[in-house]
Structure formats: C-alpha cells, structure tokens
Amino acid sequence: MATKIGMPNLGHTMEAGTVVQWLKQEGETVARGEPLAEVESDKVVFTIEAPASGVLLRVIVPANATVKVGHVLGYVGEPGEPVPEVDAAPQPLPVASPGIPAPPLPAAAPRPSGPGERPRISPLARRLAQEHGLDPEQLPGSGPRGSVTQEDVLAAVAAHAQPPAVRTPAAPAVAERRPLRAMRRTIAQRMTQSWQQAPQVTQMLEVNMSAAEHYRQGRDLSVNDLILAAAARALVEFPQLNAALVDDSIEVYADVNIGLAVALDDGLVTPVVRGADRLSLAELNRQRRGLVDKATAGRLELGDMADGTFTITNLGSEGIRFFTPILNPPQAAILGMGQMARSAAVVDGRLEVRPLMGLSLTFDHRVVDGLPAARFLARIKSLLEDPAGLAAHAPQLGE
C-alpha cells in the first residue's frame, strides 16, 4: 500500500508549510531515508526523507505551494501501485501572490522569546505603561529573558517627556494641536518624579485677609497679586525656600521667579513671573494677567514656563480651604492658596466675622527644615495682614 508523505509540523506555531522543491521526480526510485523534498515553515527549511523504499508514485503538492500541516504532499510505494484519491489541488490557503498582500505572519519577535510566547512584560511595567499611555509591547525589554520592566517603561516615559529641542515658527498652531496625552505624560512624569524623589511636608495656616481686602478696594488688584507679592518678599528674606536640590548640592537662587499653576481643560501649565521680587504690585498684576490669558488661550511659549524657582497654586475657587500641593521639581517649595471665606475669627478677644484664607506650604525636607519653612509661611501671613508694607516695598521700579 502506498505510503503517504505529509506536511510535517516543524514547531508549535507552524500552521502551514511550503514545498520548496521536490528532490525526486514522479516515478523515480527512492530508498527509505533518502531526501525526498524540502519544505519550509516561516522559520526553517526541513528535508523530508522517504518514509519507505520504492518509487515516488505521485506528487500532489507542487513546489512553491503552501498547505496546512498534515496535508498529503505525495505518495511513495511500489511501481504501479494505486494511489488513494486525493484532491490534487492543495487546500486553498492565503499565499503570497502578486497583488495580494501576504497575511500577517508572526513577525520576527522584537525581543528574545520562544515560539508562541507573549512578549514578556512585568505586571508593574504593564500597569505603568498603561498609566502613561504607552504600548508596553513596543518597548525594548532589559529585564530577565528580555522582559519589559519598570525601568524600561520609565525610560520610555522620560524619553517621551523630553520637550522638543527647537520650536518651529509655527508654534501657536502646534500649541493648539498639542495632544492631551503629551501634557498628561509630562505631568505624570514630573509628579512621579516629585513624589518619588522629594520627601515633602505640608504646613497650613489661616490668614486674616481683612486688611488685604480693604487695601484692594479701589485698586486694580486681585488677591493673587497680593499673595504673589507677599511670597516674593518672603522668598527674598528666606532664600532657602527659593532653592532646589540639584544632584548633591542645594542651589539657592538669586532670582525670584514665581510660577503660577493655571488649570486648563486637559491639564495644567505653570507660567512664570520672572523677577517677581523686583516688580511693583501693579506690574505683578499686569504680568500675571498676561500670562494667565496666554495660558488659557494655549499660547504659552516654552520660555514663559521656564526657570521657575517657586510655585503658587490655587484651589480656592472650588471651596478648598487647605490641601497638600505637590512640589514642582526641582523647586524646594510650593504655596497653595485656599478659599477666602467669611469665617469666625477671634479679634481682640471677641468673635468676629472676618475673611479668612487658608494657605498650604509644601516644602522639600531635604532642602529646608520645618521651622524655617514655618517662619517663611508665617512671614507671608504677616505681610498679607499688613499689605501696606507690601506696597511700600514696591522697590526700584516704583509703583
């Protein structure tokens, strides 16, 4: 009886194979074990040996045809032996032919992994990648057996977060099309950096804003401007809060550049008022409004957000009194403004209704200790409770 020659299974992932060439012609004599044909999977070429001695009775699948594993390729047997009826045509398989794109074969694995294995991605790496909007399967793996690890994801996040080196002249248009994911990625990366690297402590106190409110009457000033001015003045007096831990040294800044956190629909930006300690209240007001308008319109340029040495953030509009702002790395401190609300206050031993405002100061405890930070915050309070002093400060430039 004729012996069947089948398409061999050359690996766990092999579903089909291609006949490269027949090494014998139909009718040619073959000895058992003699090379009969070459077949190919997507990885290897394999020589089929004759399963029995005799002649190659019939070739069913010609060279270059692709059939499923197990499909009959031909028969070997005694000369003249009948061959079972087999549909000579190979089973139709999607094979590469001109004009028809080949089906996606299992592509060469991007990293060393065995046949049929999923890419090795650690659960932590997968979670982090998802949080940062990255596809972990596209990342190179440096862990054991080529697995993608936390380190690989964080490296990719850092790479993505690099700002473009050069801004094209078409900046405003690009700014408007800035994808949400890029900003979120930057925020995520910077906040993670802040949270992981800086031991941060938050202190809170309440400020009686009666005098500040009185001072603002008839002037084109917002509470933000007074806070900005008070912070700038206090930073000059407490330079250790106007600092950053860079590598292994504390850098105390000579400039007082105060960033203002501005919420956007899809994130947060921090334009910077440069040299805030040298600006009059009126000038602070003008610059602050200009920067916030630009931020809201999405027209900030990189330069507007660079070189901050301290940050002020404000959640008062939503009724928050106190919160724990997170440091804007590498800055050593950030001031959170809370809601100013008419509240019960003890004034000269009597219960009075006063506009009180909560301030929350977060500082990097590697750079500054609790007591100086508390004194800094107390100084801001005293400046706000006597705003005339702030105006009097209005230094070199005059008011």
Add this chain to the structure above:
Amino acid sequence: MMATPMPAGVQMETRRITFRDAVREALQEEMQRDPTIFVIGECVELRSAWRTTRDLSVLFPGRVRDTPISESAIVGAAVGAAMLGMRPVAEIMVGDFVTTCMDELVNQAGKARYMFGGQIDLPLVVRIPTGLAKNAAAQHSQTLESWFMHAPGLLVAAPSTPYDCKGMLKAALRGRDPVLFFEYKMLYALQGDVPADDYTVPLGVADVKRAGRDVTVLCWGSVVHKALAAAVALEADGVSVEVLDLRSLVPLDTPAIQRSVERTHRAVVVEEACRPASAGADIAAWIAEHVFYSLDAPIKRLAAPPVPKPFSTPLEQAVVPQTDDIVRAVRELL
C-alpha cells in the same frame, strides 16, 4: 554561627544568650509568673534532649513531666489540660512525629473554642524542634509548618533569633490560642542579644531583618540566616536585598509582605520544606493575588524537592536551598 543583633530601636540593657537558652528562659520566666504553666514531653524532666528544659524540673517540682514515647498521648493530655484551664507546654522532641497527633491538634485543639461556642480557650503551646539537623535522616529532619497552616484555629510560629524566640514564646504563653512553636534545631546554638528585662514579641508580626531596595527575600526560621548571608554576598555586586523574616506563618503579616514587595517589586520565597503545597506556595500565591501590579518579575520560589530528607551530608545540603541558591535566584530576577 554569628550572633544576631537586637531589632533596631530596642534600647535597653541586653545579655547574649543562645537560642536554646531563649527557649528555657522564656519557659522559666513564664512558669514563675503563671502557676498554671507546666511542661510535658519525652525527656523533658530528667534529661532534656535539646537542653531546652534543663533544670526546670528542679526549679518547678512536679510541673515538668516526662511521658512514655507517645506524642499523641502528650498532646492529647495537653489539649485536655488546656481545656480545663491549665497552660500546658508540650514538647514533640522530634518534630516529625507531630504527625501522630494530627487528630488532637487539628480536630480538637484548633476547633474547640468554635465548637463549644466560645466557652473555652485553648492556651496550649506545642514546641516542635524542627528542620534539618546533621544526618538526622528522613524521619528526623522535616519542616511541617504548612500542614498546620491549613488547619483553622492553630497559630504557627517559627522564630529565627534568640530575641524573637524568647519574646514570641512568652507571647504564646500569654495568649488564648493553641500555638505550634517550630524551633529550628540548627539554630539552638545560635547566639543573640536579648533584653535583660521582661519583653514579648507578638505573634503575627514580621520583621525586616535587613532592609533593601531591589528584591525581597521572604523566609523564616533557619533560612533567614542563609538569606542574610546571600544579601551580604549580593551587596558586593550592588544588589540590595531586603530580608523579611515572617516569624509567624499564622497569623501571616500580609501588610508587611505587601509593604516590602511594593517597594522592591520582586520577591523570592525560600523555605526548607518540600515544595508542593508548602507555606511558601501560599505566600507566593498571596503576593500574586494582592501585589500583582507591583511585580516587576515573576515570584521565585526556593524549596526542597518532594523527596524524603536524605541521610548523607552532601545530599542533605543539596536538597534544601542554600545561600548560593538564594544568590542565584535573586540574580535571575534582575
């Protein structure tokens, strides 16, 4: 063996004692304090096999009782005494034979409070000298903690230092529950510092024996010292290993496990017991279930293969995880 330091932060006058002294001192101090405590076992009275009960029969006449060679009788008597208000300390001289008291422990001791509607406590301590010794062979070398982890109502402790041993044994002797107290025989000679004053170490609280950044090695009993040696070896390569000594297996300090693995993102669970259905298996499963998204590498397990513990010294060494095995396992995760 090296002496083990006291936990960081313990500031008091200390003495250096052996692990076996820790057992004896805990028994002596608690027997002094509580007249309901008595010791029962084989060779505990006249000639203490492990010298853990030495001189106690002189100090406390009638409260240290030798028995015939019948572990089920020892534990059965102890369970009954505990039900009636005594605090027995039963010693299973060769821990492997605790298998003969499974009914007394699993079906009686562990369930008594539940089945009698909370009317009784079972303040019983069963001391189980355990683990590989030198050429003690297949019936005298096993570690069977996991068998009792599976039985509700039993507490399982396995300290690694004289400090932990003394403090945990004293805590066990002040509790309301049956405690299986596994003493790794190879630790009996280990020296370590203990406070001069009275103290206890609560059951169910793990201890970071060495803090590290990159990998957590979870272990208990004698393996802790192999893990510490591995951590020292790996430190030379800049690999920072945290050694988390679980100390108790029931209750298991899962918050400590979570804290550590969430920080290191990698876990190696090491034990002397046979691998299938072991304590380590349960711990590894807990990590996989609860800390999965913090794992940066597969959980690694080191345990003995499921074979009888051999008599031959080289095979004895080969069959349980050694320091080099821990070093290798940690490296494979990085």
